Amino acid sequence: MLMEQDLRGLFLPVVTPFLPNDELDSESYRNYLSKLLTYDIQGLVINGTTGESPTVSWEEVERLVQWTKEIMLENNRNVPLIIGTGTNDTASTIKRTEWAGQLGAEAVLVVIPYYNKPSQEGIIEHFRRVSQVGVPIIVYEIPSRTGVRLTTKTARTIMDLNGVIGLKDSTGGMELISELTRYGTKPVLCGDDPYFYAMLSQGETGGILASANVNTQLYIDVINLHRQGDIRAAKDTFNLLVPFIQLLFRESNPSPLKWLLARQGLIKSDKLRLPMSPITLELQADLEMALQRLPLNL
């Protein structure tokens, strides 16, 4: 099981490749994951936003986890698996967290309950109950997707729960991390790619970054350079990544990322499940242009 001190470095949220008939594409998954496993990453996140969790069934999550274990074995590489289990229903989140534990998850990623707009007290109680399952929890704060925002007080209360080992900050700003790190906190991982460098400077311990599915080594370099105190080189390296990050989030993640992975031949197609749809021709042209300037180091 992951512990607080393990939440350091780069964790990759994986895409879920699909066939034209909407079935899971195991061949693409094997090809793509084998590549990711060549990097010095600290873990994989299955069934996150990038994995299209809203349209992937739990039975499919089980297959993805099984395949991931097989692919790790084939590649002689073992990294911790974090599984997304958060929903907007406490009972189902508890069930999924129990199942994730049975599947061998080292931690679970639990998003703030979305859509039904619970009160701060309701959110705290949600996490208190899920934390009792006994699988380490990474809290996932992403107000642009959930429609609710944690107050600092709520975030602190949830972070203090036994069983919560850290938080993925996708708030799109520096306020939460500044407040949490002001008096010391459990680890905060960046989940908002454009803020990755700024948050490192503010005390984040690493990231769960969809954009790091491409140019993975450069993200690892940013972390290592920053740790070594070579701030200038870390910033220069991050600056190389910024144009791609901007393009990868101009339309909803993971559509641009899937297009890029397919363009590189790592997965067979950029197929998404509706209501997610492929990127516009305009974004495709801009990504092609960016590729001319910085060929992807996949």
Ligand SMILES: O=C(O)C1=N[C@H](C(=O)O)C[C@H](O)C1
């Ligand atoms: O799947 C994830 O985990 C991520 N989701 C965020 C989003 O899609 O909004 C982005 C982040 O890079 C990782």
